Amino acid sequence: MTKPALLVMDVQQAITERVPDPGYTPRLARAVAAARAAGVPVVYVVVGFRPGHPETRSSPMFSGLPEGAFTEGDPGAAIHPDVAPEPGESIVTKKRVSAFTGSDLDLVLRGGGIGHLVLTGLATSGVVLSTLRQAADLDYRLTVLADGCGDADPEVHRVLTEKVFPRQAEVTTVDDWIAGLS
Known part of the structure; x- marks a missing residue:
């Protein structure tokens, strides 16, 4: 069987503040706790830049960030405390939207023998x-935990999780995924 890892992506203070669902981070915390209990590695992916944001200058999406945003020491860049990493868990910093772009995520995963990603x-x-x-x-x-993801537009979230993602991934809920771990 292919070894899984739970990816917790962009669950940073400045981003979670925009999520209207107050149950989001507690629900995700249950998935993280269950993964740890089952021996499934938890890998955190965060967006982060150098001071002055030299990596963003060519990016229409990131070039407008305020000075200091998502740099070391920015409180908004911190991983939400409900799902904070434990010592020894990998934190991968990315420079674009995909967790793979501008990061060493693929190296971390392949080095750990990971071939199955559980996305949140x-x-x-x-x-x-x-x-x-x-x-x-x-x-x-691939597995996507539909309620372990969130979007500012609920209809976009619904279309992606119900119609687009199932073409390439199993889509399930946090509770159903946890039940399958035992």
């Missing part, structure tokens, strides 16, 4: 979509 994160139409597409092209097996 914010936003469904951003990091989750981009990572799913790139991971599929890299031949990873």
Whole structure:
């Protein structure tokens, strides 16, 4: 069987503040706790830049970030405390929307013998979509925890999780995924 890892993507303070669902981070915390209990590695993916944001200058999406945003020391860049990493868990910093772009995620995963990604994160139409597409092209097996993802547009979230993602991934809920771990 292909070894899984739970990816917790872009669940950073400045991003989670925009999520209207107050149950999101507690629900995701249950998935993280269950993964740890089952011996499934938890890998955190965060967006982060150098001071002055030299990596963003060519990016229409990121070039407008305020000075200091998502740099070391920015409180908004911190992983939400409900799902904070434990010592020894990998934190991968990315420079674009996909968790793979501008990061060493593929090296971390392959080095750990990971071939099955369980995707969670914010936003469904951003990091989750981009990572799913790139991971599929890299031949990873994929699961998406639909309620472990969130988007500012509930209809976009619904269409992606019900119509688009099932073409390349198993789509399930946090509770159903946890039940399958035992």
